[in-house]
Amino acid sequence: MENISDIKNNLSSFCASIIRCNLKGFTLILLFSTIISSIGLANTYLMSQILDVLSQGATKHMVVNFIIIFIIVQSVKALVTYIFQYIVMKYNMKISNSLVKLIVNRLHGVKILSVKKYDSVYLAERLDSDTMLVTNFVISSLPSICMNIIILLLVFNLVVLIELKYGIILACICGLYILLYLLFKNGLYLKMLNYRNAKSRYLQSINEQIAFIDYVQIHVIYRAFLKRLEKYYDVFYKKGILLQKNSNLYVLVQSVIYLVGFSLVIYFAGTDLANARITVGQFTIIFTYMGIALSNTNLILIFGQTYQNTKTSYNRIKELYQLELREDGLLKKETVNFIEAKDISYIFENGNGLNKISADFQKGKRYLICGSNGAGKTTFINILIRQYKSLSGDIFIDNINIKKINYEQLRLNCFSVMNQEQKFPSVSVVEYINLSNNTEYSTREIIDRLIMKDMYNIAMDIHEVLEKETQNINMLSGGEKQKVELVKTILKDADVYFFDEPTAHLDQESRDEYYQYLKKEKDKIIVVVSHNSQERQYFDVIYEV
Incomplete structure (x- = not known):
């Protein structure tokens, strides 16, 4: 989408930018809305003419002509409505997808710890519902309100031409509707915002009940987990009831205004008809058009409620953006030949962390980073690859401060990273390896490349899961996943390799293969995180964390 900075301003400018990017679709929707509304007004006029002709004595031929005209008009309306609904659906899906990609692309560039504070299911549900609501507002509500205003002005002029008092009644009702909206708008916004947030958290809790079934079963904590669900439901329920009460009151007052206004129209129009000041056809026009005008005024008021609902979604999108x-x-x-870390410090939430850690890594050597569990070994690696930002200290790549280096380019071309606790997308093993490394290897090619590196045992271990092309990688055991992660890291052509606990799930033969592989990689920087003290013999330099 062009001019994405508009997302930072307000809902109006954001909607304007969406319309600019989809001007053709918005114009078509507005055009077809106009045609459908015009046909509706023409139907009313046509029926009033039929009534006048019938009351004055019509011939059979005239009645047939009116029926033919009526059928033609309704057929055109049905065809136009069909095309209109197709266009609305097409642009609804297109714009919604564009908004999702816009926000997701933005999240890809956000600091990882800022994203991790959100549950992924919570974010996905929130993003889906908010983008859909904003899209519906632009595609459906805005063209609709434009037509409602135009129709209201047309009808106002028509009824004023017949009798001024009907125009005064309509103007008074519009004034009352505006006052009602101003009184309720803040409440509508805040209660909808609270409700939407409570709903997202409740859906997140439902996901927990499913995602952690094994954890619940092993620890027999069904009641405790259901209590968590009940807690979020209680909040969701209370916010929903408050929203509904406020909305019901808003609609109730709106209905009372509509009822009083339309009753006045019926009274005055009926009196005029009884006194022969207007014809039956004119009565029909006044009755129907005033009904349309009041309904459109009502829809404009509903638009105000929709606007406040959309504003909550926009602000939630804006928060993520x-x-x-x-x-x-x-x-x-x-290329990378040398990495130097100087006085790196990082504090965890529990108060522990890294304190002025210094280390250097040069091409052709193997490095072991060891220490007790929770000492910060993995965190140090994440700082080196700039996934986390240190509180103090500096890192240099070939004597250049990393703040000056484009790290996305560096990760793409020069780094290969094995994570200890990697979350996997829903893809097959082969797809995962190729997706991670931007390659297009077949199963045979992956096996061949491992054998070329003399990693026969690892190749045979992973061969079976590679052959299952349709199997989701998340269905593998923890040990199998770690082997896949190890293979993925080894197969990437990089200058620097980071391995986090690479041998934790390997048998002795596979471990020996892995360390023989490390010895052969003479022109690489190899950095391994491990708590296994028996592996020290395989490394040139050891850093304690």
Whole structure:
């Protein structure tokens, strides 16, 4: 979408930017809305003419002509409505997808810890519902309100031409509707915002009940988990009731205004008809058009409620869009020969952390980072690859401060990283390896490349899961997943390899293969995180964390 900065301003400018990017579709929707509304008004006029002709004595031929005209008009309306609904659905899906990609692309550049504070299911549900609501507002509500206003002005002029008092009644009702909206708008917004947030958290809790079934079964904590669900439901229920009460009151007052206004129209129009000041056809026009005018005024009031609902979605989207972006330099490096970390410090939430850690890594050597569990070994790796930002200290790549280097380019071309606790997308093993490394290897090619690196045992271990092309990687055991992660990391052609607990799930033969592989990689920087003290013999330099 062009001019995405509009998302930071307000809902009106954001909607305007969406319309600019989809001007053709919005114009078509507005055009077809106009045609459908015009046909509706023409139907009313046509029926009033039929009534006048019938009351004055019509011939059979005239009646047939009116029926033919009526059928033609209704057929045109049905065809136009069909095309209109197709266009609305097409642009609804297109715009909604564009908004989702806009926000997801933005989240890809956000600091990882800012995103991790949100549950992924909570974010997905929130993003889906909010983008759909904003899209519906732009595609359906805005064209509709434009037509409602135009029709209201046309009808106002028509009824004023017949009798001024009907125009005065309509103007008074519009004034009361505006006052009603101003009184309720803040309440509508706040209660909808609270309800939407409570709903997202409740759906997140439902997901927990399903995602952690094994955890619940093993620890026999059914009641405790259901209590969590009940707690979020209670909040969701209370917010929903408050929203419904407020909305019901809003609709009730709106209905009373409508009822009083339409009763006055019936009274005056009926009196005029009884006194022969207007014809039956004119009565029909006044009765129907005033009904249309009051309904449209009612819809304008409903639009105010819809606007407040959409505003809550827009502000929730805006909140995600304004999460702090990670810093990245402009300098693009194609190779890495030397990494130096100076006085790196990082504090965890529990108060522990890294305190002035210094280390250097040069091509052709193997490095072991060891320490007790929770000491910060993995965190140190995440700082080196700039996934986390240290509180103090500096990191240099080939004597260049990382703040000046484009780290996305560096990760793409120079780093290969094995994570200890990797979350996997819903893909097959082969797809995962190719997706991670931007390759298109077949199962045979993956096996062949492992054998070329003399990793026969690992190749045979992973061969079976590679053959299952339709099996989701998340269906594998924890040990199998770690082997896949190890293979993925080894197969990438990089200058620097980071392995986090690579041998935790390997048998002795596979471990020996892995360390023989490390010895052969003479022109690489190899950094391994491990708590296994028996592996020290395989490394040139050991850093204690």
